[in-house]
Amino acid sequence: MSSVLTVEHLSVHYEVPAGGLFRRHPLTLKAVNDVSFELRAGETLGIVGETGCGKSSLGKGVLQLVRPAAGRVLWEGRDLCTLSPAELKACRKDLQIIFQDPLSSLNPRMTIGEIVAEPLEVHRPELGRDERRRRVDAMLDRVGLRPEMQSRYPNEFSGGQCQRISIARAMICEPKVIVCDEPVSSLDVSIQAQICNLLRDLQRDTGVALLFISHDLSIVRYMSHRVLVMYLGRAMETGPRLSFFGAPRHPYSQALISAVPVPDPDQADPSRSLVLDGELPSPMDPPSGCVFRTRCPLAVPVCITQEPALVDVAPGHGVACHRRQDTAPA
Amino acid sequence: MAAVIECQGLNVRFRTDDGAVTAVSDLDFSLNPGECLGVVGESGSGKSQTFLAMFGLLAPNGSATGSIRYRGTELLNAPRGALDELRGNRLAMIFQDALSGLTPTMRVGEQMAEVLVRHQGLTRQQARARVIEALEVVRIADPERRYAAYPFEMSGGMRQRVMIAMATLCRPEVLVADEPTTALDVTVQAQVLRLLDGLKRHTGTSLVLITHDLGVVAGLCDRVLIMYAGRAVELGPVRDIFRRPAHPYTRALLRSMPGLGIDPAEDLPVIPGQPPDLEHLPPGCAFASRCAHVVETCRVTRPALLAVGADHARACHLPA
């Protein structure tokens, strides 16, 4: 499979206004630091990590909703980071995003029909009103909403329905890539499954590639072909689903997976899961060397001085850990 | 063993612009000493409102009828004074959003000490010692220093642990935890769950865990109450709920969870449709419109919660 989007050494920084009256220089928050990956056609890459790991910033950096501080995002032979706003606008037809909060990602003052038709107005102005309406009808039907709901407003729909509307808006121009930023996290369990299946169906039908950002490992496992684990803005581990979930090699990935509650009373035991001690360090002042070392059960002196590089331990399965030899399954 | 909490015929209603909304209807359950009861349901299932009613914390447009007794004392619509005696002392509650439970302008330790001074008549020094001990129990590093910290200086996980420490200061008999880990990351969730588990084992506190996540319930609870659209649909020991779920909703809910054990190559079975409108609940079973096994009776008559095994009951017309 060919790659549709290649991200090389991407960094996203935010300037945080300095506290205090006389501090001249704003602090820099390095939300994403030197992350690389490629996204192939028809594939889902899951980006996993906890609050503040930079997974959302990564998604926004890729789409240039936040301009990256460094790195390249290669799309059809061009680097999105160097494009002018006008050139970028043309690319947006093929690069879409779905947000976490279904209600707040829809303009409350627009009807469903207007919301879903808007991308067509921008990118396909040559289509007539009737053709646009026909496509919106078809799209709404495709995501499981009745086309006669077009004249209604977002506040009349439940969270799950709003997320379907967001998906319809993202899909209407037949994009090549959709960044899904926690698309099911605020939904109820039974609705989560509906939305996940809808995304999988749409991917099968259209071959769209998904960058699926989530903190929920079980959903990422269900949705993704490959996985990238982030911690404090760095990539910790990346690999194909089977290889990663079958034998996670980074101590952080291992802790993440063992912390997922098991829905089985005979196997679940909170006292047995591998609990990480300590607190997440401030992203303004990350630890030297390996950023995970302050909470890592396997940390050794070299972890303090040297930042580990992502090294392949199996085909396509990379780990950024000095102790990768010791984390292999026995 | 006499139940600590006995709830009978509980109804919770809200007056809204669009008419009356029934959040909880005809709910019966009890909580035994030292057990952990999981209350599971999706948003709008009434799981939180049930316990807000018990603590007298319903929103101003809400009202509750029926009975919730704590060791024989009626809690519903009890006078404020009587309720204040029990709340925070014998009965404690923690919420999903730990920040809202802490006063932002007061040092964390002082807020906690306040509880002890008020309910147990301790002196400041005694209270301080107890608070630091409690912070140690919830594994907060350097509790002496954290005593003087303000809530905004703590992370979400730390605040939730502080809330648990605060709720357990007076060694309550009942602790209600409303989605205590929903806002937290998995690794922090694991810390908090381990803490609640330890609490239950070591202090004999009866625990109510309100959650939408069946995975959380499996590891911690002894019995589970499944709610749907304000009604109890199934109540039973945790093993029966997971091994022999008797209600179609419970079964569908278990199947639709993308746990780490499923085969990603196959599509998740989903529950089609949406939960019913609480303003216009159907006369029959609330789950009828989404149920795969629906029969005519389901749409007409509301099923009662009837026993299907030892301590295991469900509200369903279908043959067991």
Add this chain to the structure above:
Amino acid sequence: MSAGPGLLGSETLAAAAGGGVPRSLWRQAARRFRRNRAAMASIVILALIALSSILVPMFWPHGIEDASWENILVPPGAAGWHWFGTDANGRDLLVRTFYGGRISLTIGLLTTVVALLIGVTYGAVAGFAGGRTDGFMMRFVDVLYSLPLIFFIIILVTVFGRNIFLVFIAIGAVEWLTMSRIVRGQTLTVKAKEYVESAVAIGLSRSAILRRYIIPNVLGPVIVYVTLLIPTNIIVESYLSFLGLGVQEPLTSWGLLISQGAGQLDSAPWLIFFPATFLAVTMFCFNFIGDGLRDALDPRDR
């Protein structure tokens, strides 16, 4: 209502999406507003006051400048069509009160329109532009804020002489400051919403985002502020007139009438009673309407 977040939110509304008229937020707000009895009654009373301020001076047997030496300080009563009594010059108080209402309400409305136009444009541009532009524009507002209103008006009056239009300009020029701050704050809030980000992500132009996304969502609080700004401006005019800096004789306004009546509180209390009552009732009405609108438009209620 802050009640039951999960309860009164999506579920109840979701099912309603099955039939009936689409419920836009505006339509829902209008429905809530119509249920507010105090606000609806206030609208009726206000309409009556406004209408009679226009009509009564046209048809009343006395004019506002008709002085009558035989009828000085007549107490209220039916005699000689002096229902509200007369003042020290024998002028009819009823016609002067309604005429004053014309001036006061006009000033209230016009100054608010001035403040609205300047404030919304300025605030929306500052908020949407952000960064240095925003910083510069808002510091300028801060500087103007620090000038006391009275000081500003005394300068205007001494430079340009006394003129009713100066009063409009002076009040409008000061009150837009608050409006611009409100609009800027709202714009910043709306700009941070995910739906604006989604508009950027589909490649919508900046002007379309401002038009379709920012302004409609900023409007709610602005409308509420407008209904509260009108009475504020009426009061400002009143105390300017009270100090002799506002409306000049022979024109009159409620503020001017009150200031004149205050001098004769002992001998002719009706001179202050009637204009003050009208002013107070108008204030109450605007405030009730403002409260009603705020409750109806409150975003937390969505």
